[in-house]
Amino acid sequence: MDFRWWRRSFFGAFLSWVFFFLRFSCSDKACAAPEYTFVKEATSAPPVIFYDYIIIGGGTAGCPLAATLSHGGATVLVLERGGSPYTNPNITNIGNFASVLLDRSPTSPAQPFTSEDGVYNARARILGGGSAVNAGFYTRASTHYIKKVGWNQKMVKQAYEWVEQVVAFQPPLMEWESAFRDGLLEVGVLPNNGFTYDHLYGTKIGGTIFDKEGHRHTAADLLQYANPRKITVYLHAIVHKILFRHIPGTARPQAYGVIYKDAYGVRHLAYLKRNSKNEIILTAGAIGSPQLLMLSGIGPGYHLRTHGIQVVVNQPLVGQGMADNPMNVLLIPSPLPVEVSLVQVVGITKFNTFIEGASGLSFVYPLARRLAKRFRLFLNQSDYEPFKVPPEDMARAVDTVNAVVNRTLRAGIILEKITGPASTGHLELRNLNPDDTPFVTFNYFKEPEDLRKCIEGMRTVISVVNSKAFSKFRYKNMPIEALINLMLTLPINNRPRHATAAISLEQFCIDTVMSIWHYHGGCQVGRVVDKEYRVLGVDSLRVVDGSTFYRTPGTNPQATVMMLGRYVGKRILQERYLSRRSKHKN
Structure with a gap:
């Protein structure tokens, strides 16, 4: 039997469920989708346009x-390769959330890819980026992180x-999440910090970008702050290249425009207006930004030349x-x-592992039956005999699973x-198509430190599962070994399985x-951009997104990535104001 569909579907449904359906209600924040007159299809764009800022x-x-x-007196152009989140009910309505990750169409808002490590992943392709397709968990970076990066804390x-x-x-906290929280506290993930956006050691309830009516609020909602007279957003606009020129008397190339194509493949040009303070700013994400720099000639020279790309700056990092x-x-x-x-709940441990939980998995009937069949199979496999679980316990476990997945x-x-x-x-180009995901290798657990943290984290997970506080939500006759074996049978990645994984947390x-x-x-x-996010070796170009991070901020980065956009925007406006003021004085 061909299980390829099963692997894709299960993985999508499994991850989707991890962060699945919860209903909230609108408070004083509007639930209705914003109506932006400045958001248009790129097919309506003129062949050539000029702006003060071009955001990719x-x-x-x-x-x-x-x-x-858009509030600094300058004109702003945003080029987004995806569509609008407000026209897709699978994004806006939490009840349809599973469908986002199961969408395998060429224009899926969650573009699937598999890293060279054999781990399934997704890359956002939608206005609002990852905030339009993610789990919605909202939490700030720690004070230590902010100080270390060197940001202005105020x-x-x-x-x-x-x-x-x-x-x-x-979010409201219901029974399963409450039991999980109490389990964390019982096993020593202390103190109890209650609800907070702050990153604090111990157990806390985090925020969410879903309101009480189940409506997602994405980074695209932040465009309601924009000055509509100064901003244009083009959808389905795929940038193929940043253009550079050499200004007489300067040694560094200067970014001055971009080539992009609309949904019909028609080529357009966008140029910066003549002003030394005008810039192109890459905010294409941790995959898109380094990819587009390479496609534009900034990257490892030997690698760019193998793809026939003219090197603008040989930048191996x-x-x-x-x-x-x-x-x-x-x-x-x-x-x-x-x-x-x-x-909703996270345990932030002092051994640098985050423990999180979610509940309420519901598969379609055929998928649930397949899962039950696979679970029955692994319980009978001799590979897992080192667990030495008594036969009567295994028999009860089989009956339990049959009952649990009978329908849901x-x-x-x-x-x-x-x-x-x-x-x-590292990341390497696959081809010259910016809409194709490049080759990405993450080298999971290459450093022993990471593996040590995982082992400690899994021990904490097991302790929570075995806690008294959590006991009513687990079958007493289903041992931890059976739960470990279940994970080893599921197609959650494309990596090999080893028999020793049943007895070794490592x-x-x-x-x-x-x-x-x-x-x-x-x-x-410090490697590719400076502390103001300017690309080293060129002028009029910045990168402002998660590609600039050395570590993930907080337990989830989306709050900090949104903050970073606002923070750098304010810094740029300050620079522009001081520059104008200086000119007037002179």
Whole structure:
């Protein structure tokens, strides 16, 4: 039997469920989709246009950046390769959330790809970026992180608050999540920090970008802050190349325009107006930004020449430092009905692992039956005899699974995600098509430090599953070993399985690693860009997104990426104001 559909469908449904359906209601923040007169299809764009700022990527950082820059008197153009989130009910309505990751169409808002490590992943292709297709968990970076990066703490706080006025909400905590929270506290993930956006050691309830009516609020909603007379957003506009020129008397090439194509493949040109302060700003994400730099001639010279690309700046560090926070999961069938919830509670440990949970997995009937069949098969396989689970317990476990997945799989998951990570990889061009995902290698667990964190994290997960507080949501006759074996049978990645993974948490971490979509790197500060996010070696070009990070901020980066767009936008406006003021004085 051909199980390729099963693998794709299960993986999408499994990840979708991890962050699945929860209903909220509108508070004072509007639930209705904003109506933007300045958002248009790129097919309506003139062949040649001129703007003060050209932003490539209307994503998690690009939207708040564009909205901010539109208030500085300059004109702003945003080129987004995807469509609008407001016309797709699978994005706007939380009840259809699973369909986003299962969408395998050529224009899917969550473009699927598999890293060279054999781990399934997704890349946003939609206005709003990852905030339009993710799980919605909202939390700030730690004070330590902000200080280490060197950001202005007052401006960072103001930028977070600016974002939160539109997109952040407090979720209600129901029974499964409450039991998970109490389990974390019982096993020593202390203190209890209650609800907070702040990153604090212990157990806390985080924020969400879903309101109480189940409506998603993405970074695209931040465009309601924009000055509509100064901004234009073109959808389905795929940028193929940034243009550079040499100005007489200067040694550095200057970015001055871009080539992009619309949905019909028609070529357009966008140029910067003549002003030394005007810029092109890349906000195409941790994959798109280093990819587009390379396609435009900034990157490792030898690699660019193999693709026939003229080298503008030989910059070997573009595409380096790619990292993805590894996630490992235990699926826990429940004897009781459970609410369907997003990730709401997180345990932030002092050994640098985050513990999160979600509940309410519901598969379509054929998928549930296949899962039941696979679970029955692994319980009878001799490969897992080292567990030495008594036959009568295994028999009861089989009966339990048959009952649980008869129609719907009532279950929860508890996952661990390590901080950092220390392990890094690289990105290389696949071809010259900017809409194709390049080759990406993350080198999961290459550094022993990451593997140590995973083992500690999984031990904490197991302790929570075995806690008294969580006991009513797990079958007493289903041992931890059976849950581990279940994960080893599921097609959650494209990596080999080893028999030792059943008895070794180290091998289990390696074999069952998944992505939680928090990849970063490729254009890091101090390597590819300076502390003001200007690309080294050229003029009039910046990169402002997660590709500049060395580590993931907080337990989830989206809040900080949105904050970064606002923060850098304010910094640029300050620079522009001071420049004008200086000219007037002279």
